[in-house]
Amino acid sequence: MATNLPVSAQSQGGVGTAPVPHTEHDDHLHDHEHHDQHWLWKYVFSQDHKMIARQFLITGIFWAVIGGVLSSLFRLQLGWPEATLDWLQPILGKWIEGGKLNPEFYLALVTMHGTIMVFFVLTAGLSGTFSNFLIPLQVGARDMASGFMNMLSYWFFFLSSVVMFSSLFLETGPAAAGWTIYPPLSALPQAISGSGTGMTMWLVSMVFFIVSQLLGGVNYVTTIINMRTRGMSMSKLPLTIWAFFLTAILGILSFPVLFSAALLLVFDRSFGTSFFLSDIYIAGQALHNQGGSPVLFQHLFWFLGHPEVYIVIMPAMGMVSEILATNSRKPIFGYRAMIGSLIGISLLSFVVWAHHMFVTGMNPFLGSVFMFLTLIIAVPSGVKVFNWLATLWRGNIRFTAAMLFSVGFVSLFISGGLTGIILGNATLDIQMHNTYFVVAHFHLVMGSSAFFGLFAGVYHWFPKMFGRMMDEKLGYIHFWLTFIGVYLVFMPMHYVGIAGFPRRYYSWTGFDAFSQFADLNKFISLAAILAFFAQFVFIFNFFYSIFRGRRATENPWNSTTLEWTTPIEPGHGNWPGEIPAVYRWPYDYSKPGAEADFIPQNVPYSQTPSSNLPYERELAE
Amino acid sequence: MKTSEAMLGEKELGLGWHPKRVLLILLIFSIVMMFAAFTSGYIVRRDEGNWREFDLPLSLLFNTIVIVLSSATMQWAYFMAKRDEVKLANIGLLLTMVLGIVFVFGQVHSWGDLVAGHTYFGGSDANPSGSFVYVLMGVHAFHLITGLIFVAVVLKRSLNYQVHSRAMLSIGNATLYWHFLGGLWLYLYLFLLLNH
Numbered sequence: 102m103a104t105n106l107p108v109s110a111q112s113q114g115g116v117g118t119a120p121v122p123h124t125e126h127d128d129h130l131h132d133h134e135h136h137d138q139h140w141l142w143k144y145v146f147s148q149d150h151k152m153i154a155r156q157f158l159i160t161g162i163f164w165a166v167i168g169g170v171l172s173s174l175f176r177l178q179l180g181w182p183e184a185t186l187d188w189l190q191p192i193l194g195k196w197i198e199g200g201k202l203n204p205e206f207y208l209a210l211v212t213m214h215g216t217i218m219v220f221f222v223l224t225a226g227l228s229g230t231f232s233n234f235l236i237p238l239q240v241g242a243r244d245m246a247s248g249f250m251n252m253l254s255y256w257f258f259f260l261s262s263v264v265m266f267s268s269l270f271l272e273t274g275p276a277a278a279g280w281t282i283y284p285p286l287s288a289l290p291q292a293i294s295g296s297g298t299g300m301t302m303w304l305v306s307m308v309f310f311i312v313s314q315l316l317g318g319v320n321y322v323t324t325i326i327n328m329r330t331r332g333m334s335m336s337k338l339p340l341t342i343w344a345f346f347l348t349a350i351l352g353i354l355s356f357p358v359l360f361s362a363a364l365l366l367v368f369d370r371s372f373g374t375s376f377f378l379s380d381i382y383i384a385g386q387a388l389h390n391q392g393g394s395p396v397l398f399q400h401l402f403w404f405l406g407h408p409e410v411y412i413v414i415m416p417a418m419g420m421v422s423e424i425l426a427t428n429s430r431k432p433i434f435g436y437r438a439m440i441g442s443l444i445g446i447s448l449l450s451f452v453v454w455a456h457h458m459f460v461t462g463m464n465p466f467l468g469s470v471f472m473f474l475t476l477i478i479a480v481p482s483g484v485k486v487f488n489w490l491a492t493l494w495r496g497n498i499r500f501t502a503a504m505l506f507s508v509g510f511v512s513l514f515i516s517g518g519l520t521g522i523i524l525g526n527a528t529l530d531i532q533m534h535n536t537y538f539v540v541a542h543f544h545l546v547m548g549s550s551a552f553f554g555l556f557a558g559v560y561h562w563f564p565k566m567f568g569r570m571m572d573e574k575l576g577y578i579h580f581w582l583t584f585i586g587v588y589l590v591f592m593p594m595h596y597v598g599i600a601g602f603p604r605r606y607y608s609w610t611g612f613d614a615f616s617q618f619a620d621l622n623k624f625i626s627l628a629a630i631l632a633f634f635a636q637f638v639f640i641f642n643f644f645y646s647i648f649r650g651r652r653a654t655e656n657p658w659n660s661t662t663l664e665w666t667t668p669i670e671p672g673h674g675n676w677p678g679e680i681p682a683v684y685r686w687p688y689d690y691s692k693p694g695a696e697a698d699f700i701p702q703n704v705p706y707s708q709t710p711s712s713n714l715p716y717e718r719e720l721a722e
Numbered sequence: 723m724k725t726s727e728a729m730l731g732e733k734e735l736g737l738g739w740h741p742k743r744v745l746l747i748l749l750i751f752s753i754v755m756m757f758a759a760f761t762s763g764y765i766v767r768r769d770e771g772n773w774r775e776f777d778l779p780l781s782l783l784f785n786t787i788v789i790v791l792s793s794a795t796m797q798w799a800y801f802m803a804k805r806d807e808v809k810l811a812n813i814g815l816l817l818t819m820v821l822g823i824v825f826v827f828g829q830v831h832s833w834g835d836l837v838a839g840h841t842y843f844g845g846s847d848a849n850p851s852g853s854f855v856y857v858l859m860g861v862h863a864f865h866l867i868t869g870l871i872f873v874a875v876v877l878k879r880s881l882n883y884q885v886h887s888r889a890m891l892s893i894g895n896a897t898l899y900w901h902f903l904g905g906l907w908l909y910l911y912l913f914l915l916l917n918h
Contacts, residue, residue, distance in 0.1 A: 246741035319748040327741045357752045361759035365857065373844030374853040376763075379772070389846035392772040397763055404759065 146256075148248030149673045153255050154234035155566060158559070160262060161226020162640065167266070168217040169633045175210045178202045180626025182610050182619075196274075204607040208277040209295050211605055213269065215280030216303070220310055221265065223413040223551045225258050228352075231416055231558050232321045232345040234566065238664035239339050241330025241681060243674045246323035250316045257313035261306045268302035276303035279605065281402055284377035284395050288369045291383045300370070304363050311356045311363075318356075321349040330663070332683035337702065339662050339687040340433060343440050344419025347447045348412050354451070355408040362401035369393070396461050403454035410547045411450045414514075415443060417554020418485060421507040423687075424561050425489055427660045428504035429496025430698050432688035435488040442481035442488075449478050459527045460534045468527045475525035482518055486511065497691065497698075501658070502576025503561035509584045510553040516588075517546025520595065535605075538598025541591045549587045556583075556639065563643075564657050568670040569650030575642040579635060586632025593621050661701045662687050685717075746895050750902050753865060757906065760861070761913055764854050768917065774849035776918055779835030785828035786911050792821035793904040796873070800897045806887050808880060815877040815893075818900065822870045829863050851918070858910050862903070869903045872896050 147153060174193075177186065185200030186193075196206040233251065237244055245251045268275040277295025278287035282303065290297040325338075325346045338346075368374040369390075377398045378390035426433040433439060455463060455471040489511045498504065520542040524530050533539060556579075563571045597618050602609065609615040656665035663683065667675050681703035689700040695712035706713050706721035713721060739747075767773070799814025833856065836842075841852035876896045879885050885893050 246745060250745070315749070315752050319745050319752070322748055323741050323744040327739070327744055353748055353752050354755050357756035358759040361756050361763070364861070365763070368844070368853065368857065374848060374850070375844075376767075376850050376853060391846075392774075392850050394767050394770050394850075397767050397770075400766060401759055401763055 146252060148244070148252045150233045150237050150245050150248070150251060151566070151671065151675075153251055154230050156255050157225060157229035157233060157258070158566075160259065161222050161230060161555075162643070164217050164221040164226060164262065165636070166640070167269075168214050168222060169636060171210045171214040171217070173630050173633050174202070175207055175214070176626040176629045178207055178607065180623045182608050202607075205277055205293055205295060206274055207607045208279075208293070208605065209274045209299070212277050212279050212282075212295070213265075213275050216265070216276070218548065219280060219409065219413065220307070221262060223548070223555070224314070224409070225310070227551060227555045227558075228345065228348050228412065228416045229255075229258065229317060230555075231341070231420060231562070232317070232349065234562065235341055235664065236321055236324050236345055237328070238565070238667065238671070238675060239342050239662050240325060240328060241333055241663050241683065242324055242328035243676075243680070245320045246328060247320055251320050254313045254317035254320065257309050257316065261309035261313060264302050264306035264309065268299050268306070271299050271302070273297045273299060275299040281399075281406065282366070283402075284366060284369065284393075284398050285381055288366060288378055289381070289383065289388075290370075304367055304370075307363055308360065311360045314352050314356050318349040318352040321345055322353065325349075330680045330683055333702075336437075337683055337686050339419075340422040340436070340439050340443075341416075341419040343443055344415045344422075347443050348415045351408045351412050351415075351447055351450060355405040355412075358401055359405035362398060362405070365401075366398065396458070399458050399461060400454070403457045404451075406457065407454040408450040410543070411446055413551045414547050414554075415446070417510060417551045417558075418443070420554050420558040420561070421489065421510045422492075423662070424503050424507040424557050425492050425511075426688050426690060427561075427658050428499045428501055428507070429493050430499070430690045431492055431496040432686075432690055433488065434491035434494075435484070436686065436688060438484050439488055442484040445481035446478060449474060449481070453478065456525055456527075456530070459530045465527070472525060472527045476522065478525075479518070479522055482514075486515055486518070501560065502571065502573055502580060503557045505577065505580040505584075506553045506557035506560065509580065510550050510557060512584075513545050513550040513553060513587065517542055517544070517550060517591075521546055533598065535603055536598040537594045537602050537604060540604055541594035541598055544594075545587075545591050549591070553583075556580075559643070561658065562664075563646065563650075564653030564669075565664055565667070565671075567647045567650070568653055569646050570653050570657065571646045571650060572642050575638055579638040579642065582635035582638065583632055586628055586635060589628035590625055590632060593625050597621060597625075656701075659697075659699050661689055661699050663702055666701060666703055740891055742891060743895060743898075746899060750899070753902075753906070756861070757858070757910070760854070760858055761910075764858075764913075764917065767850055767854075772849075774851050776836075776841040776852055776855065777839050778855075778914055778918060779832050779839060781828060781832045781835050782911060782914075785825050785832060786907065788821050788825045788828060789904045789907050792818050792825065793901050795821060796897050796900045800890075800893055803880065803885050803893050804887050804890060808883060808886060811885065811893070812877065812880050815873055815880060819870060819873050819877065822866060822873065822900075826863055826866060826870075829859050833859070855914060858914070862907055862910060865906070866903050869896075869900055872899055 144152065147156075174189070177184070177189075186197055186202055187200045189202075190197045193202075193206070196203045233245070236242075265275075273294040275295060276282065276287070276299045277293050278300065282300070286292050287296055287300050290300075325342060329338075365374075365376040369376050369378055373389075375390035375393040377395050378388065378393040379395075381388045381390060422433050422439060453471060453475045455467065456475045459468055459471075493508070520538065524533060524539060524542055560571055560576055563569070600615070600618065602615050602618060610619070653669055655667075655669055658665075663681060666681050668677060683702045684705045685700065685702055687702050689695070689702075691698045692700060692712045695709060700709060700712070706717045710718075710721070795814050795817040799811045799818060802808075802810040802814055836852070836855065840847070841855065842848040843853055843856040873896050876885060876892050879892055
């Protein structure tokens, strides 16, 4: 039996499909298999998780470009504060006044850049794409638990995108109170013009977004709990699935809290309540609002806001674990420790939110409790980093584009994580708060590294998504330009921040203390804009490869997980025949004694006598 | 003869619940988190001072009794469906809907009583304490309306003889959701009684 393993590992279709009766979830899917579907149902209102994943991905790419354009605009202002920007007038219209960027529009740019990147790209675009695509394929299900709810999840996201995008073109400008929308600035239209219709549309858009996240999240969790194929116990799940599972749970528990906060803010803005407003004078006029507490909003916001950064980073962690193991041709180091650290991060994420609020005048004792809990996160994060490095150690590394981005992810996560230890200390944070040091920290640790996870995922699973390969050489160019670019942008930013340069300031040339950083800021801006343009290499590669890429094989990376046992372009229902059963964990790479350097999860131990360990031999008997 | 490996593949996975039941339970968790946010915000805000005390109108007690009764009729309808007494199950579902609608209107009526007691939602005479009461009642009432729609869908299915002892999923889920909404209101009522 052992001799035919390499063959069966490549053909894979029938391997391990022991004659076991169908499970109950098999039957309802056959009615979905319409062969001549109208294009509207196939490409637009599709209930197929793979099509929904592609919809999320392409919408996410669209948003990433918008978010990148906005950041290039405000980097122009920061890098060349004296320049005349008349040449932008055709695009920005009245936001350029006398060759200068309108200061309020600058705030709107910063706000929308944050909102778009955090929610629309790195939440919806990242976990929306890969949770949808990989969960049914890797757990061995024909589709999500509810295809209809899954479709609604995308269309609520689409609706939310339309509202947010249209707010960019408002006469009074989009929301401008920062992505954290702290009241009273966000609550009072008199405060800044962006708090008028722009803020209303921001809130409406976020309500749709939260609905989308909940519909998606409950589906992901249900699919993982209920629809795993035979033999796929929780301890045989790929780490991607564990990451998506915990990410979805975080979303289910934290997004409703943002909903509550947004609802109260809507009441304050439009219905005359005073949840967050008190003792406010505008132009000498006292407002009627009494008894509100703006700090309450911060508590509610950060109760979502902190888990949200893990919602962003954990899917990337899961995919990087998978890609590092596959391309090192080694089992992931410490599989159970990886799961344990994900669970640890998930639990801790709910009890650290106040570390965003050390300067709100909170009781220093309470601050030290939150500081203690925050610093504990370094432990599971450290476990993950050491396990990734140990996986690479003495591996037979294949530097695919996906692998490069995964290694880049680990690098960025370490660089950004170290400054997290500094900012987690209340005493240091009070000094650093609201400076560019914070900006540099979170852009490295959750912004850039989540983007690297996203790129790694796209390069790695592109063959399964579109049946073609992306171009490797363009992938290398994209990686090196981005990797170098990101470090050139964010490393100098730490120094600017340590010097006390505050975030969100439109112009700083009026302050002697900061004008010495003019050159450094120019350098950062130049690097940022170049790194942004480097992304067009990826966009070209992506769209070109969809139509003209080299044809993929069934399992181009010689990987072990179930998605690679499907046909090159899986139809609705994923496997044409029976769903394969699972016999082993997903990381049997370079197993001593095995014929090939990988054994897919659906190969029974009885077919691999030469590589079985003693306890596995017992299973096969 | 099967190897132990082949037996492994037949092991039952999941919690033994239908996916739709799991979906519902997860959605209930998200609703719980929403109200956890409101009620913990309430406590945090109260402890900061400038908090106007208010009296809960007696009509809320009446509404509470109505919603507890509706939970009982819902459970009764569930038992009747389980015994294939389709007609009685329909009556139970209908009673539940009527009591649910009475509850929603009762809540709106209680808002009138609150205003009469000078507890306002917004405006210059309002205090966050009163605003919170309206928000808690309003968001709960919104979810109760979604529960009513759910029960109506089950009633329609039941009228078509699609709910019986071998098709208990929809009525089971509706019963779970309805009890949850009732329990949620009991929690909110006790919370307001203890913390006003």
